[in-house]
Amino acid sequence: MRRPPRTRLLLWHATAALPVLGAAAAFYGPALARTGGVWPAPLDDVYIHFGFARAAALGHPLSWIPGNGYSSGGTSLTYPLVLAPGYLLGFRGAWLGLFAALLACAALLDLCRSLRRLLEPRGPGAASSRWVAWVAPLFVVAVPLLDWSWFSGMEVALLGAVLGRALVAVRRAELAPPSRRPAEQRRAGLFAALLVATRPEAVALAAPLAVAVAHAAGSLGAAAALARASLPTALLLGAHAAANRAYTGEWGAAGAVRKLILANPYPTPLEKAVEVVKNLAALRVQALESALGGPSFAFLLPLLGLVAALDRRSRRLAVPLLIGAYGSLLLVALNTTARYQNLRYAAPALAMLLVAAALGTEALARRGRLAAGVAAALALAALAAPSAWFGRQIDHFARASANIAGQHVEVARRLGARARQRGAPRRVLLGDAGAIPYLSGIPAIDGLGLGGYRGMPFARASVHGVPAVVELIERLDAAERPDVFALYPSWWGGLADVFGRRVDAVKIEDNVMCAADEKVIYEADWSALAPPGERRGGAIDEVDIADLVDERAHRYVFPSPRGGWVVGAVLRDDGAGGAPRFDAGRLIPEGREQSFAIGAVARGPAVLALRTDGGGPVAIGVAVGRPAGDEARVEVPERPADRWSEIRVPLRDVAPGDLVRIRALQGTFRSFHVWLLRP
Structure with a gap:
């Protein structure tokens, strides 16, 4: 007897939850054991998001720390806003990571649901492709390198959910009757803008999605459809750039100013091009080859994506996904840190490739029983090949989480204890370290500029050199200057050794994630700085x-x-x-x-x-x-x-x-x- 649709749907949700929750448990369990009970975060950047979320919950959106003013340094506009309710619900301190983990699981299940809708069999060949929707969740969790980012506490899982919703919206705009098509086109445009608000390099996908919507406009006209689908993204980018300019003096975000290779004024164009090529080579070999099972299997996911691009029913989604995947890699290759932090910047591209491969599997399976068998074999090989990396990625996740807990979280604990015992420090100078101010509760200035501080160009100054950062500190009133540093000495020569006195340090073993194995705490001495506003006589x-x-x-x-x-x-x-x-x-x-x-x-x-x-x-x-x-x-x-x-x-x-x-x-x-x- 055929199962009723409702029962079948419930069964599908249960089978979808198993791989998602199983992968989550596989990553979080060993990490919790390594951190001694501190909720695992394999990147300190997670705590930067938590800081933005706390500020938003306290009524200071787009600020890293209340009182610091506007910051353009958050890599995601939407993620802190989604985390903020968790803070209000009582997930405080490192336990906001538990809320982020629950959110990640919910987001991945939502991506699975979107894939099911996109893969629902319809028309000729439906019977032979029905199974693809049931294995769609396996595409989501098949690549361990991507799973590392899914469950890291960063915005990648949220991006996955928005990606799925955006693709469904584009499909609806394609299939809607003429009377409903304009509204569906606007809906697709809003989801495309939400993609970019969640991760800026997703603009490489948002643009071709808008073109796909215009291509499916039919009798309504391509130009009007393109405007409806692209205007929200254009308005978002324009508003963000205008806000950056008004509050920081820069059109670009602090992350772009600080991290983009092109923003460095010292290298020649040729030297910059060489760095971009190095990043592209590392991303190709490590993210698009090794992470997908090695040279013998890495071509399978792109091959299935190409099948989808050649299929009449799926090409309006598959072509933008392939363009978006490789386009986003080109964009992140401009980032000086693209090769580091376990290639987390490649995660959006991997997600797009996996979705395109799922569409290709369905497109091939729809061709008949023989083609369905070939599709199943290709999909099985593509999904099984990366599995050899699960053990290594789970271990790396646990070790990285232990690094962050053992260094950044411990520095925050010690500084918080000093503040409670002595009433100081009143402000800490650090370099792009989110856990320290978030967990200690001590206000901070980010010397690298990603946290933002009252519109001062710390991000640009940090690119020019450490002494330029000191010049900005010299502009601050004496009471406003940081009275303690938490820095890596090798990063801050000319500041920590000149203006600081070492009072404490936290050193970790088995470092796989932190910038150095020792973070040093200094007491500040700014006596060599001129009083702010001092002017030479005459x-x-x-x-x-x-x-x-x-x-x-x-x-x-x-x-x-x-x-x-x-x-x-x-x-x-x-x-x-x-x-x-x-x-x-x-x-x-x-x-x-x-x-x-x-x-x-x-x-x-x-x-x-x-x-x-x-x-x-x-x-x-x-x-x-x-x-x-x-x-x-x-x-x-x-x-x-x-x-x-x-x-x-x-x-x-x-x-x-x-x-x-x-x-x-x-x-x-x-x-x-x-x-x-x-x-």
């Missing part, structure tokens, strides 16, 4: 080189690429009574120049005072005007190494907006500060 204008805020205000330009490197030093300052004083500057190679525009000053003669440090003789050329006039050569003799030196250049006439060009004529000029004085 100065009518000044440019603090390597202070990105000051540079932007003066339209400062340094020689790039292969020039303008940021350096810093603490030397005796005769103008401050011989006290040690920090300053950052840039290296101007021989034959290259820096330039800036003079601010609002009264027209007249002036003296250009240039701060530099010790070193051998150099010669510089100075030109001023609009455009810059004749270049005057200035010989700079050898300077003592223990103090700041000053070069004075008389100028006959300066006016607001005049361009000042300073060129290194002989040797490398080390430029730290510029003042414009009246004679």
Whole structure:
């Protein structure tokens, strides 16, 4: 007797839950044993999401920490908003990870449900392809590298659920009658925008999905359909860019500023291209080959996806999925960290490939019994081949979770204990470390800039160099400056060793995930920094080189690429009574120049005072005007190494907006500060 549809549906849900919950248990169980009961998080970035979620729950959306202001550093706009109810429901501290795990399982089951709807047999060949919908959940959990990300606590599982819903929406727009088609097209557009809001590189899928909707528009017209399907994504990207510009001064998000290879001002275009190629090679070999079972089997999933792309019924979904998978890999190859963190940036591409392969399996099985047998054999081989990696990925998940618990969570515990016992620290400086402020409850400044702090360009400064980060800290009031650091010393040379005193450290063994095996806690000493807002007596204008805020205000330009490197030093300052004083500057190679525009000053003669440090003789050329006039050569003799030196250049006439060009004529000029004085 045939089972009633309701019974069959319940049975399908039960069979779908088994592989999803089984995979979850396989990853979480060993990890819990390694962490000693702390809910496992194999990436510290998970806690960054938790911080954004807590801030949203407390009424500060788009902030990492309440009080820090707007942050564009979250990699997902939607995920913290989905986590926020868990915080309000009482999942606090590391236990918000349990809510994230429940959410991940629910999201993956929702993806399975979407796949079932997409794979439902219809029309000729339905009988021979009916089985594909029942094995669809196996496609979701078949690749251990992807499972690692599904259950990591990151936004990948949510992306999977949105991916499934977006594909169903596109299919509905394709099949809807003309009277309902515009509404379904708008619905597809909204889900495409939600994809991009969940992971920015999903724009590589959102765009071809909009084209697919337009291709299926029929009598309603492709142009109008394309507008309905693409406008939500365009509005989202435009609004996000406008908010970034308004609150941070950057059109791009902090993650793009900090992590994109193209944002680094120092390498040449060729050097940047080489890094992109290295990332692509690593992603291809490790994510699209090894993770899929090795060279002998890795072609099977793309092959099944190609079958779907050639099938008339499934091509409007399969072609965008294949374009999105490989397009997203091209985008993440621009990320300096693409090769690290267990290739988590490749997870969306793997998810798209698996869905395309499921569509291809159904398309082939629909061709008849013989084709269904071939489809089953190909699918079985494609899904079984990666299984050899399950043990390794589960072990890596557990070890990585132990690393995060043993280092980041432990540092948070120690800092929290210090705060309770001594009333300090009041603010901690760290580098892209989410667990420390989230679990300790101590406000923080992220020196890498992903957390955002009152619109200051920490992300851009961290790319230019550590001394540029210190310049921004110098802008803060003394009470606002961090009084403790939690940093990797190797990452923060020139800051931790110059402005910090080591008081504690947490060292882990068997490190597979943290940036270094030891994170050090320092007490801060900012006495070498100038008081915020300090202005030199008699100065009518000044440019603090390597202070990105000051540079932007003066339209400062340094020689790039292969020039303008940021350096810093603490030397005796005769103008401050011989006290040690920090300053950052840039290296101007021989034959290259820096330039800036003079601010609002009264027209007249002036003296250009240039701060530099010790070193051998150099010669510089100075030109001023609009455009810059004749270049005057200035010989700079050898300077003592223990103090700041000053070069004075008389100028006959300066006016607001005049361009000042300073060129290194002989040797490398080390430029730290510029003042414009009246004679």
